Amino acid sequence: MRVLFVTSNGVGHAFPVVSLARALVAAGHEVLVATAGEGLAVRQSGLPVADVAPGLTRAALVERVRAAEPEAVREMLAGRIRDMREVARPISVLVRALVDGVLDLAREWRPDLVVQSQAQHAGLVCAGALGIPLAEHNFGLVRATGMAELMRELLADVFQRHGAELPQRRTVLDVAPPSMVPGPAGRLLRYVPYNGSAPVPDWLSEPVDRPRIAVTLGTVAPGDSGIGPVERVLALAGEIDAEFVLALGAVELGALPDNVRAPGWLPLNALLPTCAAIVHHGGAGSTMTALDAGVPQLVLPSGADRYVNADAVRERGVGLSAAEDELDVPLLNRLLTDAGLRAEAAAVRAELRAMPAPEVVAAELAEWIRG
Template sequence: MRVLFVASAGVGHAFPMVSLARAFVAAGHEVLFATTGEGLAVGEAGLPVADVSPGMNRSVMIAKLRAEHPELVRAMQAGRIGDLRETAELIGVMVRLQVDGVIEVARSWKPDLVVQSQAQHTGLICAGALGIPLVEHNFGLVRATGLDETLREQLADVFAKHGAELPERRTTLDVAPPSMVDTPVGRPLRYVPYNGAAATPGWLAEPPLRPRIAVTLGSVAPKETGIGPVQRILALAGEIDAEFVLALGAVDPGPLPANVRGTGWLPLNALLPTCAAIVHHGGAGTTMTALDAGVPQLVLPSGSDRYVNAAGVHARGVGIAAEESEVDSVLLTRLLTEESLRIEAAAVRAELRALPAPATVAAELVEWAS
């Protein structure tokens, strides 16, 4: 079987699908990622990639969104998720940027199944144009359902151009811990983190001398809202008996206190098993990787779905949601010492590990799509 994975220009949409793609490959199937921009980094996982929109990246995409729907973008970045029609308007802009390239690749490669990242919906049109089944792969706690019919209406010209209708067979893969969402959707799938390829430093294999706290803002938030939360942590670090590890990629935070280690880009799935806690921005990939590692989280949300993730972490008792201005030594000490956070984080980790593995789900999808 040939499986085409479709993701937009961002690692946050491409990386969560890597474990399932690898499961298909391990079972003897062929896979291809159709993506662009930052999403092309999925090739570092050893998976074939097609650039469906050369020159496109997340910055270009956001500029296009802001030009066409400035109010909706401001609302999204403030954490106000719109209704179906507003959400579909934003998704429609992204679809138009890469749908022609995706379908061109698909018609040439001839997949038997399309797997699209949650709420991207370029895969929806692609599967409809080719008359093959569609799988939507979600990546966190946000529920994105009921958009297909609205998008079919708003993108009628795109559907007509490619001779597409809504696929007859569709299913969803849900990686969220059932105890953290009101309504599980579709087929459960264990979230197996993939956070990029990088050599791990030698010190990571050594037991930390004191509790270690990871600090990250992901790959998107620093460009949108800056590194204010990190600067606040640096100002407080000397008051906390802990080692802080900054996983900030290419961001330079300036001089570091003695108990703060800067690492550049470091995959969280390698770092977090050595940590007692994590402070982060609320990105879906970071939130889910922390849940998989079973470490308490301090979430400082900065836009879009990050507020949903922060609220879910807080409500389940696996961490604390706060505003940047609320971060002080008391809150950081609580993150390290509150026993209930560790107990609940361990419980959710066990819940995630009990979900069907990617290999199991890949086999089920082959049977379902055949």
């Protein structure tokens, strides 16, 4: 079986598909990832990757979206989004940017199945044009019910140009723990974190004499809303009996308190097992990786789907959420000492680990295609 993965041009959408793609390869299937821009970093995983929109960086795409749908972008950055359908028009701009490259690649490579990352529907057009099944791989807690039909309306000219209709056979691969969402969107798939490749420092495996707190803003938030939350953490760090590790990449921070490390970019799935807690921006990758590690979270959301994730973390009891200006010493101490948060985080970790593993779902997909 040949499986074409189609993802948008960002690591937050490309990285979550890696574990399933690797499971398919291990089972003897052929896999190819179609993406662009920052999404090309998925090459680090060892998977074959094709650039379907050369030069289309995330910054270039954002400018296109801002020009075409300025009000929708303002709503998204303000954090008012609760359903993917609310940002269907901005997403349609992404589809138009990728779809021709995806179709050219697919017509040459001839896949048997298309797996598309959530919030990216060039794969929908591709599967419809080739008359093959489609699996939508979601990346977190936000729901996308009804998006295919809405995209068919918004992209009627694109569907017509490529001779496509909605694929007759579609399924959704849902990585969200059922206790944190209204209901499963489709086939459950255990979330196995892949956070990129980077050298792991020796000190990460050494014993620590006090709790460790990871701090990250992901790959997108610093460019959208700045590093204000990190600066606030740094202002408070000296009053907390903990070691803070800033997993931020190349960010200029100046002098740091003695109990703060800034090693540059670290894969969260390597860092979090050594941590007692995490402070982050609410990105799906950070949220889901923390859930997989069973680590209490403090979420300081900053737009897009991050408020959805923050609300779910708070309501499930696996962490806390706050505005940046609400971050203070008592809140950080509660994150470290609240036994209830730790117990619920462990419960959700067990829930995730009980979901069907990527190799199981890979076999199910192969059987589905044969059926």
